[in-house]
Amino acid sequence: MVFSRTKTPLFFLVLLATLTTVALGQTRVGFYSTSCPTAESIIQSTVQAAQRSTPGVPAGLIRMHFHDCFVNGCDASILITGPSSERTAPPNSLLRGYEIIDTAKTQIEAVCPGVVSCADILAIAARDSVLLAGGIARWNVPTGRRDGLVSRASDTTNLPAFNDPVDVQIRKFAEKGLNTQDLVTLSGSHTLGTAACVLFSYRLYNYNNTNGPDPSIDATFLTTLRNLCPNGGSGTTRVNLDTGSPNTFDTSYFANLRSGRGVLESDQLLWGNPTTRTVAQRFLGVSGLVGLTFNVEFARSMVRMSNIEVKTGTQGEIRRVCSAVN
Incomplete structure (x- = not known):
């Protein structure tokens, strides 16, 4: 079943009590x-x-x-x-x-x-x-x-990259103790921020050495991106990762993927893979799937991620300034 609007407040309270x-x-x-x-x-x-x-x-x-x-x-x-x-x-x-x-x-x-x-x-x-x-x-x-x-x-060198296939993304997250839902959820942070043209221009003009665009890009969106990042233009020009509501933390990013409007290849590939697409669909409330509340799951995944290989007790140090060791 899909969570109803009337149940969401209780779900938030349960989550917040847990995270406390x-x-x-x-x-x-x-x-x-x-x-x-x-x-x-x-x-x-x-x-x-x-x-x-x-x-x-x-x-x-x-x-x-x-x-x-x-x-x-x-x-x-x-x-x-x-x-x-x-x-x-x-x-x-x-x-x-x-x-x-x-x-x-x-x-x-x-x-x-x-x-x-x-x-x-x-x-x-x-x-x-x-x-x-x-x-x-x-x-x-x-x-x-x-x-x-x-x-x-x-x-x-093993940071998740803008052109990683889904199986590589899943492996990199698993190596850090994070699962596939964490991958999709944390990728949703791309509802904010920008990417330089140099990171995705290959998708617009010469995808996989075809001398053509990535076929997963929506045709209208392709024109928009080409206008923002002309072939041979400055690779430093920055484009919003979420073209729906770039300054608001919401599910617009996932709606973009559904419409073929993911800017980075690694993002758009999440919609092309059945397993990761299902998670994204749950954030969008697709009929027939158990719904997920993005804000709630993002908080949960951030807590999990922020405890990757932490140093505590007598490990490391408390720096006097953040830019240099003591």
């Missing part, structure tokens, strides 16, 4: 409740201030958290600067929002020195970014992560 008490790995909700009780409010106000001046903040912080967790776990190694650090690798070269995490860290250090990790700041900031874009009212982020000591660009 959950402890995954060795992280837990309320880790800083006595050691730094103002940490989360400082992070939230920092993200809000940044969003007012730079509307693209939510997408950048969500993506940064994702890229951090998929490389040696959620340990803020992506924030470390250096000539061969993670943030210099091609998949991370266009990420935005580092200065927001640095600002939050500086403010927190002023009131709670040496207590709150950069990894936790990034996880909380990603949650707050979803809230700013109209996502679920709130979910509780288990905290207690410690910061990693190593950041290497060479470790980013």
Whole structure:
């Protein structure tokens, strides 16, 4: 059966109660409740201030958290600067929002020195970014992560890529303890943000060396994308990943896939695969399938992802600044 509108509020309450008490790995909700009780409010106000001046903040912080967790776990190694650090690798070269995490860290250090990790700041900031874009009212982020000591660009080679086939995407997520529903759900974060033309222009003009477009692209949308990314034009031009409501956290992304309007090949392929398509259809409330509430499932998957290979206890350290080890 499909969940009715009247049942959704109760479902939200059950989820929020669950996420309030959950402890995954060795992280837990309320880790800083006595050691730094103002940490989360400082992070939230920092993200809000940044969003007012730079509307693209939510997408950048969500993506940064994702890229951090998929490389040696959620340990803020992506924030470390250096000539061969993670943030210099091609998949991370266009990420935005580092200065927001640095600002939050500086403010927190002023009131709670040496207590709150950069990894936790990034996880909380990603949650707050979803809230700013109209996502679920709130979910509780288990905290207690410690910061990693190593950041290497060479470790980013297994990040999910814009042209990964579905079986490769599923494998990469499974290697991190995430299932196929997590894959589709977290891909839904592409309801926010943009992609540079260089990442998908091959789909418009020479897909699989055919000298023609990817046949899965809607014809009208193909014209739109070609106008935005002309053949031989600048590969740095950016295009909204969600052409329906690019600044709102909603299910428009999945509706785009259904219509052949996925910008990245890895996204559109999710609709072409029966298993991943079924999950997307459940978010869209397709008749005959048990419905899923995107905001609820996204919160659940984010909590799972944010506990990938976390460092806790005496592992790692609490950095004094997020861009360098102590």
